[in-house]
Amino acid sequence: MPTSSRFVVAVHALVALAVTGDKPLRSEDLAHSANTSPVVIRGLLSRLSAAGLTRSQLGAGGGALLARPAEEINLLEVYRAVEDTRLFTLHRTPPPPDCAVGSNIVGGLQPALTRAREAFEAELDHTTVAEIADEVARLGKFTMPLEW
Amino acid sequence: MPTSSRFVVAVHALVALAVTGDKPLRSEDLAHSANTSPVVIRGLLSRLSAAGLTRSQLGAGGGALLARPAEEINLLEVYRAVEDTRLFTLHRTPPPPDCAVGSNIVGGLQPALTRAREAFEAELDHTTVAEIADEVARLGKFTMPLEW
DNA sequence: GAGCGTGTAAGGGTGACGGTTACACGTCCC
């Protein structure tokens, strides 16, 4: 089972902020770009700002901004901000303790699962939002900052 | 969002078969060990046998057996047999093509997502069911084959 | 041939997810 779409949409929003520069973007603008609703975007921005990745300006002319340069935001931070980071679901109901296999399978399996998760997260850790933004600019043949 | 519990339960079943040796185990036995229902186990065994990891003996005294030595079954095979291997969900509805970010975000992000998935799968690839079974036997202080 | 065990289909309960509506609050602009 895959993750939710929150991660990809959150990266989408951060990339949009990165290519736009210092101009605040409204949740409505981001929602249009990601083809979702402003409330969903605001929910994501709420998590991202709690994680220190974005900040918001209220009032007219307001919107969301990156709290840090895009070069200093990596995908692991985004992932942790918006997703449940447990990659594996254990048994819905725990195995019986009187079973030699059932009582030890989780302990025996945990190290391998942890290694897999760490390898996954390490890969996200060394990709930045700026790199994705650069790639998007290259594919879209535009230069930053992008005017909307 | 995590995977389903199918992966962990499938490994559980394979480990149970591994520690038991050549004796077939019924879906009911495996269900008891994993604290789930026989039908769920049979659904998993159906996928595992399709992937060439187990085989089933019908009739009285029948049950499931490993199709190969546990040393030759790695966790990646199990994972691929029972799970949806797409780790990331893209936008629920695709971004509009007239948006410079929306039309290129997927292409720009894909390489990073692929690297993360490959790192994850590579880790699963070099752990075998036999290793997990050994670890479970060590934790449970029993020797294989285990009598039930 | 009788019983055992598998394989699979159908139906239901549960929970996460994403969309929508609604509204209170803070902030900027005139």
Place this chain on the structure above:
DNA sequence: GGGACGTGTAACCGTCACCCTTACACGCTC
């Protein structure tokens, strides 16, 4: 200072995957 703007959050709903249960036809062993 008043009004418009935009955020933040709660509540509700439809949808879907997941897992459980029941049910039953088929094949194999004894």
